[in-house]
Structures are given as structure tokens and as C-alpha cells.
Amino acid sequence: MAGKRLILMGPPGGGKGTQAKRLQERYKIVQLSTGDMLRAAIAAGTPVGLQAKSVMDAGKLVSDDILIAMIDARVDEADCANGFILDGFPRTIPQAEGLDRMLAKKGLKLDAAIEVRVPDERLLERLTGRFTCAKCGEGYHDKFKQPKKPGVCDVCGGTEFSRRSDDKAETVKTRLAAYHQQTAPLLPFYEAKGVLKVVDGDRDMDLVAADLERVLGL
Numbered sequence: 017m018a019g020k021r022l023i024l025m026g027p028p029g030g031g032k033g034t035q036a037k038r039l040q041e042r043y044k045i046v047q048l049s050t051g052d053m054l055r056a057a058i059a060a061g062t063p064v065g066l067q068a069k070s071v072m073d074a075g076k077l078v079s080d081d082i083l084i085a086m087i088d089a090r091v092d093e094a095d096c097a098n099g100f101i102l103d104g105f106p107r108t109i110p111q112a113e114g115l116d117r118m119l120a121k122k123g124l125k126l127d128a129a130i131e132v133r134v135p136d137e138r139l140l141e142r143l144t145g146r147f148t149c150a151k152c153g154e155g156y157h158d159k160f161k162q163p164k165k166p167g168v169c170d171v172c173g174g175t176e177f178s179r180r181s182d183d184k185a186e187t188v189k190t191r192l193a194a195y196h197q198q199t200a201p202l203l204p205f206y207e208a209k210g211v212l213k214v215v216d217g218d219r220d221m222d223l224v225a226a227d228l229e230r231v232l233g234l
């Protein structure tokens with residue numbers, strides 16, 4: 017697994033973050049979540065954050081240039097030397113082309129692009145029930161993954177949780193439309209390169225994780 021460079025694709029609420037975190041823990045390849053990076057930029061009030069906030073609140077995609085520059089810089093950091101999982105990037109064809117150029121320039125190769133496939137009708141429930149530990153970021157769900165002790169994070173013992181403002185029903189619709197229009201074309205793009213693998217994400221998280229390890233040959 018050392019040195020693997022992976023892309024995790026799938027609709028909002030598909031389970032990308034959940035699976036990327038598990039791979040990170042188990043195989044020590046770092047999760048690069050562009051959504052998390054953008055939310056951190058918003059919280060820090062950086063110029064990128066200021067630009068991204070209204071776009072994200074509307075459920076639309078932040079500009080390709082911002083995303084490509086963000087990932088380009090992040091991949092050069094030391095913790096990425098042992099491989100990385102791109103969670104939520106690329107999300108458009110121009111981003112995928114930007115990633116190709118970036119990897120070529122750095123002399124790096126992509127090992128696999130994985131689609132976590134989940135039908136639309138599951139996603140509203142996944143997203144509106146999602147919450148995370150405010151202290152460590154562990155992900156939870158009202159119905160599918162409650163903390164073992166109510167109100168207390170399994171991982172860090174934290175007692176404060178947060179919900180994303182874009183996980184409300186109205187915004188979810190726009191995010192799904194963006195996925196189908198702008199991100200779904202990446203599936204044939206990576207298929208043509210011979211690196212696409214598909215995992216059925218409409219099952220219990222542990223089964224999805226096992227299938228992911230199987231398709232990656234772990």
C-alpha cells in the first residue's frame with residue numbers, strides 16, 4: 017500500500033469521507049479532503065475562504081483554479097510522500113486535466129480512481145443525518161452511526177458536535193445536480209485510462225470498506 021495515490025469519487029453523502037478516513041488509519045496514506053480544506057479556509061477567513069463561502073452555501077462548485085492550486089501545494093507537503101487519497105477532488109473535467117498535468121510535473125502516477133456508487137434516493141437521508149465531532153472530526157449519523165455512548169465521541173471523548181450548513185434538504189438538491197452534471201463525466205474519463213474501479217456503496221460501511229480493500233488489492 018505504501019506510495020499509493022488514489023482518487024475517491026462519488027456523490028455527496030456517498031461515504032467518501034468515511035472510507036477515506038478508514039484507509040488513512042489502516043494504511044497511513046493521508047486523506048486530502050478538498051471540502052475539509054475549504055471549510056478550514058472559511059473558518060480561518062483566508063481570501064480563498066471568503067471566495068468559497070457563498071458558493072458552498074449555495075451547493076455549487078468552487079472554481080477549478082482555486083482547487084487545482086490548493087491540491088498542487090498540498091501534495092508537496094511531507095506527509096504526502098507515502099501516498100494520498102484525494103477525497104472530493106477532482107470534481108470536474110478541467111480539474112482532472114489539471115491533476116494529470118500536476119502529477120506529470122511532479123513525476124507521480126495515479127494508482128486508482130474509485131467510484132463509491134450510491135443511488136440518489138439514499139443520499140438525502142445520509143446527508144441530513146450527518147454530524148461530526150467538533151473536536152476530532154470523526155463522522156457520525158443519526159441513524160447509521162451513533163456514538164456508542166450518546167453525546168460522547170467514540171474517538172476523542174469530545175461532547176460537541178457540528179452539522180454542515182450545506183447538508184439541508186434544499187442545498188442537497190443543488191449538490192446532487194452538480195454531481196451529475198459536472199462530476200459524473202469523470203467516470204468515463206478514468207475508465208478510458210484503465211484506472212477506474214467501482215464499489216457498491218449502498219451497503220453497510222464495513223462491507224463497503226472490505227470491498228474497497230478487495231478492489232485495491234490490499
Ligand code: ADP
Pocket residue numbers: 026027028029030031032033034035142143145146147155156157158160161217218219220221222224
Ligand atoms: P461523503 O464524504 O461522500 O459526503 P460521508 O462519508 O460523510 O460522505 O457519509 C455521509 C453520511 O452517511 C455520514 O453521516 C456517514 O456516517 C454516513 N454513512 C457513510 N457510509 C455509510 C453507509 N455505507 N451506510 C450508511 N451510512 C453511511
Ligand code: ADP
Pocket residue numbers: 027028029032050051052054071072075076077078079083103104105106107108111182191
Ligand atoms: P460532499 O459531502 O458533498 O462530498 P465536500 O465536503 O467534498 O462534500 O464538499 C463540500 C463543498 O465544497 C462542495 O459542495 C463544493 O462547494 C466545495 N468543493 C469541495 N471540493 C470541491 C472541488 N473539487 N471542486 C469544487 N468545489 C469543491
Ligand code: ZN
Pocket residue numbers: 149150151152153154169170171172173174
Ligand atoms: Zn471526537
